[in-house]
Each structure stands twice: as structure tokens, then as C-alpha cells.
Amino acid sequence: MTVIGLGHRTSWSAADFYDQARAVAGALRRRGAGPGSRIGILSANRMEWVLLDLAALMIKAQTAGFEPGKFTPDADLVERYDLDLLFTDVPLPDDAPPQAVPISIVADHAGEVPADLDPVQWATTDCTTVKFTSGSTGVPKGLEATAGSIDSSLHAVQGLFGHGPGDDILTFLPLSILQQRYWLYSALYWGHDLTITTYQSVLAVMSTVRPTVVMGVPAFFDAVRRHIENSVADGAEPAEAVAEVFGDRIRYLWTGSAPADRAMLDFYGRAGLEIYEGYGLNETCIVTKNYPGATREGSVGRALPGKEIIIDDDGVVHVRSDFPVNTRYTFAAPGSSENIFGPGGLVRTGDLGRLDDDGFLYILGRADDVLVLGNGKKIIVRPVETRFRDTGAVSDCVLYHPSSAGLVAVVSPLPGPVDTGAVSVALADVNAVSEPDERIVRVIVADEPFTVENGLLTSQFKPVRHRIAHRYSNRIDDPKAGIRAY
Amino acid sequence: MPTDLDTLARVKLSQVLRDHPDPATLDPSEDLVEVYGVSSLNKVLFLTSLCKAASVGLHNFTEDDLARMRTLDGVVNALRPHAVPEG
Numbered sequence: 391m392t393v394i395g396l397g398h399r400t401s402w403s404a405a406d407f408y409d410q411a412r413a414v415a416g417a418l419r420r421r422g423a424g425p426g427s428r429i430g431i432l433s434a435n436r437m438e439w440v441l442l443d444l445a446a447l448m449i450k451a452q453t454a455g456f457e458p459g460k461f462t463p464d465a466d467l468v469e470r471y472d473l474d475l476l477f478t479d480v481p482l483p484d485d486a487p488p489q490a491v492p493i494s495i496v497a498d499h500a501g502e503v504p505a506d507l508d509p510v511q512w513a514t515t516d517c518t519t520v521k522f523t524s525g526s527t528g529v530p531k532g533l534e535a536t537a538g539s540i541d542s543s544l545h546a547v548q549g550l551f552g553h554g555p556g557d558d559i560l561t562f563l564p565l566s567i568l569q570q571r572y573w574l575y576s577a578l579y580w581g582h583d584l585t586i587t588t589y590q591s592v593l594a595v596m597s598t599v600r601p602t603v604v605m606g607v608p609a610f611f612d613a614v615r616r617h618i619e620n621s622v623a624d625g626a627e628p629a630e631a632v633a634e635v636f637g638d639r640i641r642y643l644w645t646g647s648a649p650a651d652r653a654m655l656d657f658y659g660r661a662g663l664e665i666y667e668g669y670g671l672n673e674t675c676i677v678t679k680n681y682p683g684a685t686r687e688g689s690v691g692r693a694l695p696g697k698e699i700i701i702d703d704d705g706v707v708h709v710r711s712d713f714p715v716n717t718r719y720t721f722a723a724p725g726s727s728e729n730i731f732g733p734g735g736l737v738r739t740g741d742l743g744r745l746d747d748d749g750f751l752y753i754l755g756r757a758d759d760v761l762v763l764g765n766g767k768k769i770i771v772r773p774v775e776t777r778f779r780d781t782g783a784v785s786d787c788v789l790y791h792p793s794s795a796g797l798v799a800v801v802s803p804l805p806g807p808v809d810t811g812a813v814s815v816a817l818a819d820v821n822a823v824s825e826p827d828e829r830i831v832r833v834i835v836a837d838e839p840f841t842v843e844n845g846l847l848t849s850q851f852k853p854v855r856h857r858i859a860h861r862y863s864n865r866i867d868d869p870k871a872g873i874r875a876y
Numbered sequence: 877m878p879t880d881l882d883t884l885a886r887v888k889l890s891q892v893l894r895d896h897p898d899p900a901t902l903d904p905s906e907d908l909v910e911v912y913g914v915s916s917l918n919k920v921l922f923l924t925s926l927c928k929a930a931s932v933g934l935h936n937f938t939e940d941d942l943a944r945m946r947t948l949d950g951v952v953n954a955l956r957p958h959a960v961p962e963g
Contacts, residue, residue, distance in 0.1 A: 589916070610917065617924075
């Protein structure tokens with residue numbers, strides 16, 4: 391187990407880590423935590439995070455992982471989520487609730503004498519943690535994850551990839567995302583190494599870590615691809631440029647959480663790095679995955695053991711799990727649970743998809759992102775948006791249908807001065823290969839790129855459609871605004 | 877260090893910007909994010925490649941240091957004490 395960042399690197403053996411977690415578990419008990427307690431963690435990735443996570447499991451307390459920047463360690467948070475303790479790296483104000491404490495004290499506790507703990511049993515329906523939706527709208531929904539769903543997913547993934555001694559899995563996305571902590575459990579279970587870093591540090595440390603597996607969202611791999619292409623343009627050998635970023639031991643790259651561009655996947659294929667795309671939701675956990683020997687271009691793979699995919703008459707993907715993550719949200723507005731959770735462990739994903747004859751799943755877009763035109767024709771926006779993005783003239787594209795005049799695109803510009811000529815050419819190129827009803831009549835170039843920081847991308851780099859619409863509503867609705875198609 | 881740090885920083889920033897503008901035209905006092913539209917990931921890519929080209933170890937900096945490097949001037953000033961002089 392290694393936690394690494396700019397200017398620091400610490401490694402632990404499994405035995406040392408286990409002892410430190412037991413010491414932290416003892417400290418949690420002295421603070422009154424135990425079975426049934428809920429411990430909030432609002433912090434960037436750091437060793438204290440994983441120590442708390444494991445310590446809570448040891449005393450059968452539940453964790454709630456809050457993504458940094460999206461929550462404030464105040465009385466409202468403690469009250470809303472019924473937290474018994476809240477550990478945070480956010481400076482605490484004078485009026486901080488008594489349950490909130492600096493996460494740095496966990497490091498002190500880790501050095502104490504390990505507690506004597508009786509083994510605890512987590513039943514498959516017990517919930518070990520609360521995870522939150524990425525929060526593109528309003529208050530994030532909170533979902534308690536069952537031990538059975540976690541265990542089932544871990545074993546299914548292990549069956550595909552066979553991680554073990556010699557592997558070092560590098561993860562840098564927030565540990566508040568439960569799936570990132572799966573690799574901690576996997577490391578403890580199957581004896582492989584785990585390296586945890588941060589988004590800010592990953593590129594700087596990756597080559598020195600020499601991971602065998604890198605977990606990342608498509609936007610990350612796409613940015614790295616551009617970086618490698620620049621290096622090659624500067625004269626570096628392609629293999630050398632790849633190794634300089636990823637190190638020289640990569641077994642495969644893991645991606646998911648958002649659609650991956652074909653061009654990006656192809657780039658890594660040509661570079662000799664295997665990259666496997668998968669599919670899943672907070673509410674389903676991982677559902678499908680491409681993996682060695684079972685990969686099909688354009689698909690997100692076949693269903694994992696314990697998962698069943700059902701496509702309904704409207705083309706919407708439903709997922710049934712032997713061990714459901716849960717059957718409802720714990721924290722959500724009335725009606726939210728009923729919109730997604732069905733009887734028998736069935737989850738309506740809201741994604742449009744199709745299965746081929748061999749069971750590979752292809753995601754076609756969001757059911758909510760279908761635009762219904764005046765003539766009744768339904769347009770699935772994602773393929774058109776992807777087409778625009780693939781021109782290379784913009785970094786992202788979101789389509790709207792404000793009037794019968796046709797579709798309007800709001801595009802995220804590439805860094806630097808906007809080249810309206812290039813956007814105009816891209817618009818013509820996209821329209822030339824699109825169906826007549828898919829034709830884009832105008833393009834609004836956003837004032838700044840869509841980013842997580844400005845709230846126009848989710849933490850997993852998906853455009854937040856309604857916020858983009860709100861910010862640019864005047865220009866979307868103004869028939870004279872933007873770059874027009876000719 | 878292969879060339880002077882200021883020039884190198886301009887070249888590396890230009891490489892992460894669209895259309896690779898003439899490095900000499902970049903204003904070193906402007907905000908990298910707000911004016912040049914550099915995303916947080918591209919900023920890290922820029923700093924990573926600059927540090928490598930300037931033979932400055934990124935380990936000299938913390939994540940907070942990186943966050944404080946908001947302009948080209950800020951980047952150059954932060955790297956300069958760690959850069960090996962020419963010759």
C-alpha cells in the first residue's frame with residue numbers, strides 16, 4: 391500500500407497497515423463509534439482516508455464518503471446525514487459541530503497500540519457505506535451499498551482480470567467514490583499492491599510508481615493522449631513517450647464512468663496499451679466490462695457474473711443483480727427511488743442501449759437526452775455530439791432543440807483563442823454526414839471550456855446539460871446568436 | 877537547463893494551447909486558467925513537461941505549490957530556484 395503525491399511518498403506492508411487500522415478502530419471506539427454508527431469522511435485522498443475506511447469495517451460502523459469541494463463540514467451536513475463523527479481535511483470554523491474533527495488526528499491514532507477486536511460479520515444485506523451521486527442537480531442523492539453487492543462485484547472483476555502479487559493498481563480519483571475503494575479491498579483480498587494518489591499528482595508520479603493497472607476516466611486518458619502526441623511531435627519515440635508517462639509495466643488501462651471516444655481507445659491500442667471500457671452506475675455497481683479475450687469495439691463489454699441486462703421496449707437498459715446495491719435511496723427527494731429502483735432488484739438506468747447476439751452491450755445515449763422534434767422524430771443526441779467532438783475542433787458538445795428551426799449545439803472550446811473558422815468547418819463536416827433531422831443549425835461557443843471547477847462538468851467529466859443550458863440560454867434561444875450552418 | 881526558463885515555459889505552455897500560438901506573444905502575467913483556458917489537467921501536463929525539460933524535479937513542489945502557480949511568471953518564479961544553471 392502506497393500513498394504518493396508531490397513531495398511525499400509513504401508505503402506500508404499489509405501487516406503494518408492492518409495494525410494501524412486496528413489502532414484507528416480502537417480510537418473510533420473510544421470516541422463512541424461502533425455497530426450502527428455512521429462516520430463521515432470529507433477529505434482529499436490520503437492515507438487517513440483508507441485507514442478510517444478499514445477501521446470502520448472492523449467495528450461494523452458505516453462510512454459516508456463526501457467528495458471534496460461539494461460539501462461543507464458544517465452542522466447541516468452532520469444533521470442531514472445523521473453522522474456520529476465527521477473527519478475532514480477542510481479547516482474547521484469556530485462554530486463547527488462537535489462531531490467534526492480534523493482527519494489529521496487519524497495519523498496520530500494509527501501510531502497507538504492496535505486494539506483487540508473481535509471479528510465482525512457483515513451480512514450480504516448490511517450496508518457498509520453511503521455513496522452519493524455526482525450531484526449534477528440539487529442535493530446529491532445518498533445510497534447505502536450492501537456488503538453483498540461489493541463482494542459480488544469484487545469477485546466478478548477478479549474473475550476477469552486475475553489481479554495478484556506483482557500487480558500494482560494505481561488509483562487517483564476521489565476515494566469518496568466507492569469504486570475507488572474497491573481496489574483497497576481487492577488488494578487486501580488478493581495480495582496485489584495498491585498506489586493511491588491524487589488527480590493533481592498522478593501525472594507527475596505515475597512513471598515512478600510503475601503501475602501495472604491505471605484506473606481513469608476517459609477525459610484523463612484523452613488528455614494524456616494529447617500530451618503523448620505532443621511529445622512525439624517534439625521528436626520522442628512513441629514507445630518512449632508512452633513509457634515516460636505510464637512507466638514500463640502497464641498490463642492494461644481501466645476506464646469507465648463516461649463514454650470513451652473511439653479515437654482515444656484506438657490511440658492506446660496503437661501504442662500497445664490495452665484499454666478496457668466498462669459500464670455501471672452508482673445504483674448498479676459495475677455491470678459490464680470488456681476484458682482480455684472478450685472485447686468488442688464500440689461496446690462496453692458483456693454482463694459480469696451476477697448481473698443481467700434487460701432492454702425494455704423503449705430501448706432503455708435495466709439491470710438486475712443477484713446482490714443489488716440497494717433497493718432504494720436512503721437520502722433523496724420523495725419519488726426519486728421509485729424512478730430508478732424496481733421490484734426484484736431491477737434498476738432502470740436511464741441509458742439507451744442494445745445487446746448484440748453475443749451479449750455485448752452498446753450504450754447509445756441517455757433516454758433523457760432524446761430530443762423529440764416537431765415532426766415526432768426522436769434524435770438520440772449523443773452520437774451527434776460525439777461526431778462533433780471527434781472533429782477535434784472542440785473539446786465537448788451538447789445539443790439542444792430550442793425551436794423548430796433545428797438543433798443548436800453549445801460547444802466547449804479547446805484551450806486558447808477560439809478558432810471560429812475551424813468550428814464552422816467542423817459544423818459543416820458534421821452536418822454533411824448526419825441525417826437531415828440531426829442537422830445542427832447553430833453553434834454557440836462557450837465563453838470558457840466546460841470544467842469541473844466551473845460546474846459544467848461532473849466530477850467524472852460528463853457535461854452537466856441543464857447547467858450549460860441555463861448559462862447559455864439567451865444565446866441558445868436567440869436565432870441570430872452563434873455560428874450558423876450554411 | 878537547455879535554454880532559459882522563461883522561454884522554455886512559454887514554449888511548453890504554447891504546446892498545450894490550441895493552435896500553439898507564438899510563445900513570444902503569451903503574456904506572463906495573465907491567469908493560465910481564466911485567460912488561456914488551461915484546464916486543471918492541462919495545467920498539470922504543462923508543468924510536468926516544463927519540469928522535465930528544465931530538469932527540475934516535480935518532487936520539489938507540493939500540490940498547494942502547484943495551485944499557487946496561476947501565471948507563467950508564477951510558474952517561472954517557482955521553478956527558478958530549483959533549476960540547474962546553464963554550463
